[in-house]
Amino acid sequence: xxxxxxxxxxxxxxxxxxxxxxxxxxxxxxxxxxxxxxxxxxxxxxxxxxxxxxxxxxxxxxxxxxxxxxxxxxxxxxxxxxxxxxxxxxxxxxxxxxxxxxxxxxxxxxxxxxxxxxxxxxxxxxxxxxxxxxxxxxxxxxxxxxxxxxxxxxxxxxxxxxxxxxxxxxxxxxxxxxxxxxxxxxxxxxxxxxxxxxxxxxxxxxxxxxxxxxxxxxxxxxxxxxxxxxxxxxxxxxxxxxxxxxxxxxxxxxxxxxxxxxxxxxxxxxxxxxxxxxxxxxxxxxxxxxxxxxxxxxxxxxxxxxxxxxxxxxxxxxxxxxxxxxxxxxxxxxxxxxxxxxxxxxxxxxxxxxxxxxxxxxxxxxxxxxxxxxxxxxxxxxxxxxxxxxxxxxxxxxxxxxxxxxxxxxxxxxxxxxxxxxxxxxxxxxxxxxxxxxxxxxxxxxxxxxxxxxxxxxxxxxxxxxxxxxxxxxxxxxxxxxxxxxxxxxxxxxxxxxxxxxxxxxxxxxxxxxxxxxxxxxxxxxxxxxxxxxxxxxxxxxxxxxxxxxxxxxxxxxxxxxxxx
Amino acid sequence: xxxxxxxxxxxxxxxxxxxxxxxxxxxxxxxxxxxxxxxxxxxxxxxxxxxxxxxxxxxxxxxxxxxxxxxxxxxxxxxxxxxxxxxxxxxxxxxxxxxxxxxxxxxxxxxxxxx
Numbered sequence: 119x120x121x122x123x124x125x126x127x128x129x130x131x132x133x134x135x136x137x138x139x140x141x142x143x144x145x146x147x148x149x150x151x152x153x154x155x156x157x158x159x160x161x162x163x164x165x166x167x168x169x170x171x172x173x174x175x176x177x178x179x180x181x182x183x184x185x186x187x188x189x190x191x192x193x194x195x196x197x198x199x200x201x202x203x204x205x206x207x208x209x210x211x212x213x214x215x216x217x218x219x220x221x222x223x224x225x226x227x228x229x230x231x232x233x234x235x236x237x238x239x240x241x242x243x244x245x246x247x248x249x250x251x252x253x254x255x256x257x258x259x260x261x262x263x264x265x266x267x268x269x270x271x272x273x274x275x276x277x278x279x280x281x282x283x284x285x286x287x288x289x290x291x292x293x294x295x296x297x298x299x300x301x302x303x304x305x306x307x308x309x310x311x312x313x314x315x316x317x318x319x320x321x322x323x324x325x326x327x328x329x330x331x332x333x334x335x336x337x338x339x340x341x342x343x344x345x346x347x348x349x350x351x352x353x354x355x356x357x358x359x360x361x362x363x364x365x366x367x368x369x370x371x372x373x374x375x376x377x378x379x380x381x382x383x384x385x386x387x388x389x390x391x392x393x394x395x396x397x398x399x400x401x402x403x404x405x406x407x408x409x410x411x412x413x414x415x416x417x418x419x420x421x422x423x424x425x426x427x428x429x430x431x432x433x434x435x436x437x438x439x440x441x442x443x444x445x446x447x448x449x450x451x452x453x454x455x456x457x458x459x460x461x462x463x464x465x466x467x468x469x470x471x472x473x474x475x476x477x478x479x480x481x482x483x484x485x486x487x488x489x490x491x492x493x494x495x496x497x498x499x500x501x502x503x504x505x506x507x508x509x510x511x512x513x514x515x516x517x518x519x520x521x522x523x524x525x526x527x528x529x530x531x532x533x534x535x536x537x538x539x540x541x542x543x544x545x546x547x548x549x550x551x552x553x554x555x556x557x558x559x560x561x562x563x564x565x566x567x568x569x570x571x572x573x574x575x576x577x578x579x580x581x582x583x584x585x586x587x588x589x590x591x592x593x594x595x596x597x598x599x600x601x602x603x604x605x606x607x608x609x610x611x612x613x614x615x616x617x618x619x620x621x622x623x624x625x626x627x628x629x630x631x632x633x634x635x636x637x638x639x640x641x642x643x644x645x646x647x648x649x650x651x652x653x654x655x656x657x658x659x660x661x662x663x664x665x666x667x668x669x670x671x672x673x674x675x676x677x678x679x680x681x682x683x
Numbered sequence: 684x685x686x687x688x689x690x691x692x693x694x695x696x697x698x699x700x701x702x703x704x705x706x707x708x709x710x711x712x713x714x715x716x717x718x719x720x721x722x723x724x725x726x727x728x729x730x731x732x733x734x735x736x737x738x739x740x741x742x743x744x745x746x747x748x749x750x751x752x753x754x755x756x757x758x759x760x761x762x763x764x765x766x767x768x769x770x771x772x773x774x775x776x777x778x779x780x781x782x783x784x785x786x787x788x789x790x791x792x793x794x795x796x797x798x
Contacts, residue, residue: 170761221771222756229787237713237760238752239743245749267759267775412742 133339134182134254134290135155137175137475138168140357144342145333149314154281154291156311158302159318164329164350165294167203168318169256171354172292174205176254177215184254185217185246185289189262193218201352211275217246223266230269240283252495255284255291261305302334313337319345328467331357347469349477357508358473368569369393370519371575374420374486377412380578380589381548381563381636386571390546392485393519394569395512397541399526400550405580406525406588407431409550410488411440411447413523418450425484426458427475429494433458444585457482468499485522492540493527508540545569550580553601554641560596561600563589579605607663706730706738706788707767713760714746718777722761733790742750 133147142148149155149172159165173184180500188196196218197207212217219242246252260277266271279679284291293311298304308315315335321328330345348357373388382389390396396413400406410426417424428436437447459478466474479487496505515522528538528549541547546568546609553562563582565573578589579601593608594601600608710726712719723742730738745752747758755764759775765788774784 219753223758227771228773228775229783230776231763231774231781232779233718234759234761234776236758237715238711238757238762239759240755241713241745241749241760242753245753263758405696549797 134176135419136172137173137179138355138357139353140346140348141331141355141481144346144357145336146339148340149290149292150336150338151290152285152288153313154293154311155314155316156293156295156303156308157316157318158295158297158308160224160231160294160320161574163318163320163373164348164355165318167350167355168316169258169292169294170196170205171203173216173254173256174200174207174210175354177210178316182253183215183217183250184256185219185243185250185252186256186258187219187221187243187246188258189221190259191220192222196220203352205354214250216353217250217252219243219246223263225266230264230267234272236273236280239276240280243280244263244287247287247521253289255289256294257291258294259296260293261295261303261307264305274305277307281310313523316417318348320632328469330469332386333518334594347467347473349473351474355474356477358469358476368519374521375416377414377416378409378589384565384576384589385546385568386579388571388575390521391570392521393516393522393544394545395492395542396515396521396523396546396548397526398523398548398550399528401528401540401552404550404552405582405587406550408440408443408445408525408582409442409548410490410523410525411436411445412587413448414456414486414488415445415450417521418447418455422455422485423454423483424450424486424488425478425482426456427478427487427489428458429463429489430491432460442584443582443587457484463494463498466498467496468503471495471498472511475511478680479518479520484520487515488523488525490525491527492524500535505543509543512543540542541566546573555600555602556604557600558604562592562601668674687702695765704737704768706734706765708738709741709743709755709764710765711743711745711755711757711760711762711764712759714744719761721742721779722763722777725781729784733785733788761785 126551132151133145133149134151135142135148138193157165157168170186176182176184186196191199200207207218213217221239221242238631243255247255259610259634260280263273263277264270281291281293283444293307293618295303295305295307297317298306302308302315302317302383312335314333314337317334321330321333329348329350331348332345333341333343346357348355352357370391370393372392373390375382375389376385398406398409414424414426426436431439437451440447447456448526451527457478459475461474463471475489492508495507499507512522524544544567547566548563548568549566551562551564553560561582562577563580564575564577567573577592581588581590593605708721708726712722722733726740726742730740743751745757751757757764761775761777763774763784764776765772765774772787774787778784
């Protein structure tokens with residue numbers, strides 16, 4: 119009992135892969151198998167392409183033949199239109215992989231004369247399905263019937279019956295519908311298709327077109343509820359899978375060189391982590407592109423592929439400019455390791471950029487991606503949008519273990535203020551700053567942060583020379599940090615000062631020696647005086663003793679004369 | 684030019700022609716349902732009444748010949764297609780109301796009774 123229930127459940131969730139890039143990922147498998155799916159959208163939103171690609175890829179990649187029933191475009195027109203996308207419909211038709219049926223009707227040719235049904239449509243569709251053994255069916259755009267048949271009641275009942283019939287036939291069907299005002303479809307057909315409803319949207323944001331896809335309903339399965347940007351290019355539809363988003367990427371421990379040995383030293387001696395995201399900020403003309411070019415060149419030197427997304431300069435301009443500082447990118451372009459993709463940001467909407475960048479990454483499979491400069495993106499979206507787009511791009515790169523370097527133009531001296539607040543997304547952040555002293559502008563480079571490594575806290579002078587970028591120790595003295603000519607002048611001054619100080623000591627020494635001589639002479643003079651005084655004192659004492667003796671003798675003599683007793 | 688006809692002459696010529704012109708009709712039905720039989724009966728009656736001896740009516744069951752449904756651009760069933768004379772016209776339904784059909788086929792003038 120429970121076993122059969124489980125098998126029913128599994129059967130319900132069975133899906134048919136569309137083969138449309140990215141779409142099967144966001145629906146975790148594709149469209150509901152054996153059920154009709156409603157694809158609605160405004161004019162030019164890509165409904166017909168969605169349906170046709172579903173059939174062509176089904177026929178080519180999954181060996182599932184399909185029937186395309188068109189109510190709007192003639193089959194000859196369809197063949198012609200889709201040949202530009204590399205879909206050879208004629209070939210598929212002759213190989214019985216596809217059947218095209220153009221349902222044509224003119225309002226003024228038709229007159230209603232009583233009871234009828236749309237059995238003709240059923241017979242045609244059934245006949246086409248049986249002829250090629252179709253597993254997939256597209257009805258594009260069935261609502262057109264409403265313009266040909268005045269009796270809406272019969273039409274609705276018949277369309278409902280058609281959807282049920284498709285389900286009974288077990289074909290996976292895509293039914294396209296024109297979007298109405300405030301409703302999903304102009305004639306409310308979403309009521310009849312309850313399994314899966316997809317909305318395609320083509321809107322203009324600040325004069326830039328953005329295509330989006332949303333799964334409104336998908337019964338019996340989990341699906342992304344976001345709006346997914348998608349792209350229509352020469353390869354068909356490409357939906358950006360944001361489902362891969364998440365902080366589940368593996369951190370790599372491998373280190374790769376920044377292309378500048380001294381910068382590697384500043385980054386714990388080994389350079390960036392592979393798979394990390396690096397931000398280089400700086401004001402205009404501080405050498406951000408030069409740092410990026412060094413990194414690109416070093417990646418190619420290791421034999422890795424590098425994708426350079428340029429938003430400001432053309433490929434040849436970057437190559438020429440970098441040659442002037444001794445970085446020759448041309449050989450890498452020639453051997454295909456380096457690929458430039460130069461577009462103006464305003465060329466697409468932000469989401470379109472994101473999709474096209476993802477597509478480039480998917481096609482080129484680089485191990486290093488450079489975006490130069492990311493700050494230009496702000497011209498096509500708000501700060502929050504740019505941040506979220508970049509976050510998704512960075513995450514998708516990280517999932518692939520691709521190292522990404524972004525340059526960002528900042529204004530003014532507030533080096534910690536990136537316009538979009540993208541710095542928090544970055545693992546390593548180095549900034550190049552202008553230092554203006556004494557009528558001279560020099561560049562200083564320092565690492566603001568670098569997650570997971572002991573990085574230098576020192577400011578290094580950043581010198582662009584004809585043989586590349588050099589990082590030099592700056593002068594740090596009482597006058598502050600000095601660079602360039604001021605550093606050289608200060609160093610010369612320091613040398614002069616040192617010399618002066620040694621001379622001073624010598625002079626002091628000499629002065630001391632002579633003073634010592636003088637003092638010594640003084641001391642001996644005093645000693646001589648002292649001994650002279652001593653001799654005089656001796657002489658006085660002797661005289662006193664003599665006088666005392668003679669006085670005694672006189673007293674004795676006196677007494678003798680007086681005959682004293 | 685001597686043989687140039689006036690608009691009036693052309694109109695009169697067309698009017699007389701339409702009375703003698705042959706009608707080629709195809710009736711597409713889906714199986715022998717009561718509705719299909721009703722349509723066939725109504726179509727026959729209409730032709731016999733208004734187009735006697737100058738019509739060809741072909742009845743096609745699209746279940747039997749599904750390929751023909753595609754070729755004739757049939758969507759609804761039953762459908763009566765007037766292939767000739769031009770223009771091509773389609774009448775969908777069981778033909779239970781002959782009045783608008785006759786008007787469309789220019790066999791009867793609008794708003795007036797049978798002539």
